[in-house]
Amino acid sequence: MSGPNILDMSAPPMRAVGIKTQFGPNVIHENLDFTVNHGEIVGLVGGSGTGKSVLLNTMLGLKEPEGGYVEYFGQNRDELTADMRGQINKEMGVLFQGGALFSSMTVRENVMVPMRESTNLSLSLMRELADMKINMVGLPPESAVLYPSDLSGGMKKRAGLARALALDPKLLFLDEPTAGLDPVGANAFDELILGLREAMGLTVLMVTHDLDSLYLICDRIAVLVDKHIAIADSLEAVTQYDHPWVKEYFGGPRSRAAMNAGKIAVSGQKE
Amino acid sequence: MLASTADYELEMQGETLIVHPSGCWNIEQAGSLDGRLAKDVALLSYDHVDYDMSSVEHLDTAGAYLLARAIRYGVKPAESWDVVSDSAGHKTLMRAATSAVLGQEPRVPRQWYDAFARLGKATVRFWDELIETLAFIGHFFVVLLKVIVQPRRLRKRAIISFIESVGLDAAPIVMVLSFFIGAVIAYMGANLLAAFGASIFMVDLVGFSVLRELAVIITAILLAGRSDSAFTASIGAMKMRQEIDAMTVMGMDTYEVLVVPRAIACIIAMPILSFLAMMSGLAGGLIVAWATADIPPVLFFNRLNDAVGVSNLWVGLVKTPFFGLIIAVIGCRQGLAVTGSVESLGQRTTTSVVQAIFAVILVDAMFAILFFQLGV
Numbered sequence: 001m002s003g004p005n006i007l008d009m010s011a012p013p014m015r016a017v018g019i020k021t022q023f024g025p026n027v028i029h030e031n032l033d034f035t036v037n038h039g040e041i042v043g044l045v046g047g048s049g050t051g052k053s054v055l056l057n058t059m060l061g062l063k064e065p066e067g068g069y070v071e072y073f074g075q076n077r078d079e080l081t082a083d084m085r086g087q088i089n090k091e092m093g094v095l096f097q098g099g100a101l102f103s104s105m106t107v108r109e110n111v112m113v114p115m116r117e118s119t120n121l122s123l124s125l126m127r128e129l130a131d132m133k134i135n136m137v138g139l140p141p142e143s144a145v146l147y148p149s150d151l152s153g154g155m156k157k158r159a160g161l162a163r164a165l166a167l168d169p170k171l172l173f174l175d176e177p178t179a180g181l182d183p184v185g186a187n188a189f190d191e192l193i194l195g196l197r198e199a200m201g202l203t204v205l206m207v208t209h210d211l212d213s214l215y216l217i218c219d220r221i222a223v224l225v226d227k228h229i230a231i232a233d234s235l236e237a238v239t240q241y242d243h244p245w246v247k248e249y250f251g252g253p254r255s256r257a258a259m260n261a262g263k264i265a266v267s268g269q270k271e
Numbered sequence: 272m273l274a275s276t277a278d279y280e281l282e283m284q285g286e287t288l289i290v291h292p293s294g295c296w297n298i299e300q301a302g303s304l305d306g307r308l309a310k311d312v313a314l315l316s317y318d319h320v321d322y323d324m325s326s327v328e329h330l331d332t333a334g335a336y337l338l339a340r341a342i343r344y345g346v347k348p349a350e351s352w353d354v355v356s357d358s359a360g361h362k363t364l365m366r367a368a369t370s371a372v373l374g375q376e377p378r379v380p381r382q383w384y385d386a387f388a389r390l391g392k393a394t395v396r397f398w399d400e401l402i403e404t405l406a407f408i409g410h411f412f413v414v415l416l417k418v419i420v421q422p423r424r425l426r427k428r429a430i431i432s433f434i435e436s437v438g439l440d441a442a443p444i445v446m447v448l449s450f451f452i453g454a455v456i457a458y459m460g461a462n463l464l465a466a467f468g469a470s471i472f473m474v475d476l477v478g479f480s481v482l483r484e485l486a487v488i489i490t491a492i493l494l495a496g497r498s499d500s501a502f503t504a505s506i507g508a509m510k511m512r513q514e515i516d517a518m519t520v521m522g523m524d525t526y527e528v529l530v531v532p533r534a535i536a537c538i539i540a541m542p543i544l545s546f547l548a549m550m551s552g553l554a555g556g557l558i559v560a561w562a563t564a565d566i567p568p569v570l571f572f573n574r575l576n577d578a579v580g581v582s583n584l585w586v587g588l589v590k591t592p593f594f595g596l597i598i599a600v601i602g603c604r605q606g607l608a609v610t611g612s613v614e615s616l617g618q619r620t621t622t623s624v625v626q627a628i629f630a631v632i633l634v635d636a637m638f639a640i641l642f643f644q645l646g647v
Contacts, residue, residue, distance in 0.1 A: 103611075103612040103613040103614055104612070104613070104614050115298075119298055119299070119301070119302065120302045121298070121301055121302045121305065121333075122302070122305055125301065125302075125305045128336065128371075129298075129301075129332070129333055129336055131371060132332065132336050132367070132368060132371035133332065135367075135370065135371045136332070136367045136371070147612065148612070149610065149611035149612040149615075165332070167298060168297065168298055168331035168332055168333065192367075195359075195360060195363030195364065195367070196360075196363075196364075197360075198358065198359050198360030198363060199330060199331070199358065199360025199361060199363055199364045200329075200330070200331050200360065200364075
């Protein structure tokens with residue numbers, strides 16, 4: 001059944017091989033290899049300006065790399081048929097940094113856009129499902145009829161997440177999802193992601209600086225330094241990794257506090 | 272991805288309803304399942320729902336939402352529910368689905384009522400717009416006077432860069448357009464006047480129309496389309512990204528920083544552009560006159576001097592600073608009126624161009640009346 005029109009769901013959902021990115025003479029990534037496995041939550045960290053968002057865009061297909069290639073479910077992206085690309089795009093949900101909501105539509109209509117485009121649900125069911133998603137991400141029901149310009153930054157982010165989740169994607173890309181959320185909201189968000197992963201085998205790639213998220217929900221942490229992914233491993237392995245930036249990142253006071261909190265939370269769950 | 276069809280069986284045990292869903296309960300199947308479960312449980316009376324998820328292959332939020340309807344749509348809503356499943360995720364999904372709160376229904380449009388409401392709103396908006404524009408112009412002049420009194424506050428660098436983008440960059444297109452307009456007028460004259468054997472009057476026609484009106488109007492309309500919209504869009508985008516707020520907090524006067532340099536640039540660029548337009552319009556007329564009516568350039572210029580004279584050039588040019596001012600002020604005013612949404616940016620840009628062209632033609636008509644009364 002491995003014909004060109006069937007996705008091999010057992011292959012890694014996403015793999016970047018030998019990626020090279022450059023803007024003019026400025027090389028951002030060189031020889032970057034990175035795999036996201038099925039059902040994983042991978043956190044991508046790196047200093048400002050190391051090209052985390054650029055890498056995310058490359059993996060998403062918004063940007064073509066100057067070298068190397070990206071694979072989805074074991075197939076080179078450049079060799080996919082338009083049909084397959086469409087099918088894969090349906091399996092991807094993206095939360096952009098600023099939410100990227102369509103400003104001419106209400107929140108509910110925003111969430112309904114992917115459903116309208118690729119399902120044949122009745123309008124009323126779409127509306128109810130959209131309201132459910134809005135509720136899931138912790139927005140009050142009144143916000144369904146508001147326009148994005150009436151929302152605060154954190155609310156926009158949640159609405160963007162609701163839209164990313166509209167089709168229950170297999171692959172979720174999150175660009176700084178918890179930035180701008182209050183701690184309660186951020187915790188609820190983390191739990192939501194864990195629940196969705198458990199229920200639907202969701203694979204998540206998140207760019208984040210929220211150390212709590214990194215400690216609590218990420219299975220692996222990929223560190224983008226020196227133009228490539230230096231290490232992508234469990235938290236323990238990454239904190240032991242010998243690189244000045246990594247040491248600084250995970251050895252700082254904020255990091256230690258979050259790590260302790262994470263340990264307490266984890267042991268609490270086990271008891 | 273082989274998706275087996277979603278189905279379910281219902282079982283009653285005392286006051287408990289047991290739902291046995293099977294297959295893939297996902298968004299692809301949701302369309303066909305929509306409404307079925309709600310209908311089936313509508314006549315059953317129970318106060319607890321058990322979900323037996325053992326034969327569910329795949330569950331997503333849409334599926335969970337449909338299953339959760341069993342709780343709500345009985346004779347009376349069930350008081351409690353539980354999930355029997357190996358997967359903790361199923362429970363999480365069901366919890367999310369059952370706690371879903373529906374937002375307000377979209378408002379049903381009422382045709383007549385809405386039409387009148389829109390008309391009323393448009394009237395109020397028109398009035399507000401008028402008041403605000405006048406207030407803006409007033410505020411602008413106050414700031415302009417302040418800047419003139421204290422020339423150190425003038426942003427010369429910004430003014431020069433705007434003169435480049437408003438004036439120099441627009442010069443080629445203005446000249447080409449005006450050249451063609453001059454040529455077209457000459458052609459019209461050539462046909463019409465040759466019938467009377469008065470081809471030489473072509474020069475009068477081209478001279479009067481290009482110098483007094485056409486070159487100036489063409490330049491003003493082009494500037495309205497080109498720079499006025501750019502002012503609105505760039506200031507509007509700054510407003511959306513809170514750059515204007517940042518400026519205000521730093522104690523900078525937005526009128527002084529944004530509006531005055533643009534206005535001064537337009538006031539300077541507009542006469543220069545108009546002059547260039549006049550010259551190339553005349554050149555267009557000259558070439559056509561030479562080619563079609565055998566009027567050599569020397570004769571053309573002699574006739575131009577005798578019949579049209581330099582006074583008409585001044586009549587044309589004296590209007591131009593006013594047009595430049597109007598265009599800049601309207602562009603900035605609409606840009607500062609942009610609110611948060613992208614839609615308002617587009618709407619304001621449109622309004623800005625329409626208002627600028629309208630205002631230019633209105634002011635031009637007023638000048639025409641004035642000059643007529645003055646006899647120039």
